[in-house]
Amino acid sequence: MHLGRVIGRLVATHKTPGLSGVPLQIIQPLDENGAPSGATLVATSAISSGPGDVITWIDGREAALTCPVAFVPIDAAILGFAEQIARLGETIARQES
Amino acid sequence: MFLADVVGTVVTPIAVPFLAGRVQLLVRPLGPRGNADGRVRVALDLVGAGPGDRVLVMDEGNSGRQLCDVSDAPVKTVIVAIVDSLDLDGKVVYEHTRRPLLSPLPASAPAPLPAARERKS
Numbered sequence: 428m429h430l431g432r433v434i435g436r437l438v439a440t441h442k443t444p445g446l447s448g449v450p451l452q453i454i455q456p457l458d459e460n461g462a463p464s465g466a467t468l469v470a471t472s473a474i475s476s477g478p479g480d481v482i483t484w485i486d487g488r489e490a491a492l493t494c495p496v497a498f499v500p501i502d503a504a505i506l507g508f509a510e511q512i513a514r515l516g517e518t519i520a521r522q523e524s
Numbered sequence: 525m526f527l528a529d530v531v532g533t534v535v536t537p538i539a540v541p542f543l544a545g546r547v548q549l550l551v552r553p554l555g556p557r558g559n560a561d562g563r564v565r566v567a568l569d570l571v572g573a574g575p576g577d578r579v580l581v582m583d584e585g586n587s588g589r590q591l592c593d594v595s596d597a598p599v600k601t602v603i604v605a606i607v608d609s610l611d612l613d614g615k616v617v618y619e620h621t622r623r624p625l626l627s628p629l630p631a632s633a634p635a636p637l638p639a640a641r642e643r644k645s
Contacts, residue, residue, distance in 0.1 A: 428548070428565060428566040428567065428568075428599070428600060428601045429563070429564075429565055429566060430534070430550075430564065430566060456563065458563055458564060459531055459532070459550060459552060459563075459564040464563050465563065473539075473540045473598075474538050474539060474540070475538070483534060483536055483539070483548070483566045485598055485599075485600055486600070487585060487600060488585055489585040489588070489589075489597075489598045489599065489600045490598065492596050492597065492598040493540055493598045497596060504598065506536070506539055506540050506543060506598060507536030507538060507539025507540065507543055508536055508537070508538040508539065509534055509535065509536050510535050510536065510537050510538075511533075511534075511535040512532060512533070512534050512535075512550065513532045513533045513550075513575075514531050514532035514550060515531060515532060515575060515576075516575070519532075
């Protein structure tokens, strides 16, 4: 599981059947300072996240387990909305929900 | 599995139902000598680790699901042990009781609390 920020949304009308109704969003992985780290990627979202949100995401086979149909071809999924991230007692991200 | 330092906490009030009530910690992967090695990850804590602890992290989905006893859990990164000591090439490179601070406190942070014996009641 990793930290990231949603930076965009992607719409695809023709998708694998199991993915209908599943939002696709573009995420930027973050490092421990909340700074961008690594290449952006497309992930499905299990929550109502949107651009600007700091989130946690998961990669690999487990990502598909967040979808209504568990056997779908995805390898990254947004798991949760990170309201607060603290590093050694110092808050590096805080969002008011 | 890999070694990591717990560097912080992550709070996700809105998340997949599986994560409700579970503790997620921010872990910094390390090489054997304590050098940072890769981007921080969010790990599920099963052993009661906290910021400052050096831990053993398992990053594999099937084992994660077995440990949580939930067959369809979207979990991968799990803290499975707190390291007591580590020796490499015959030398002790880490001891829990003598662990150093992870990194200097930022200038803006309040001064650390004095040790218990110096504190005035």
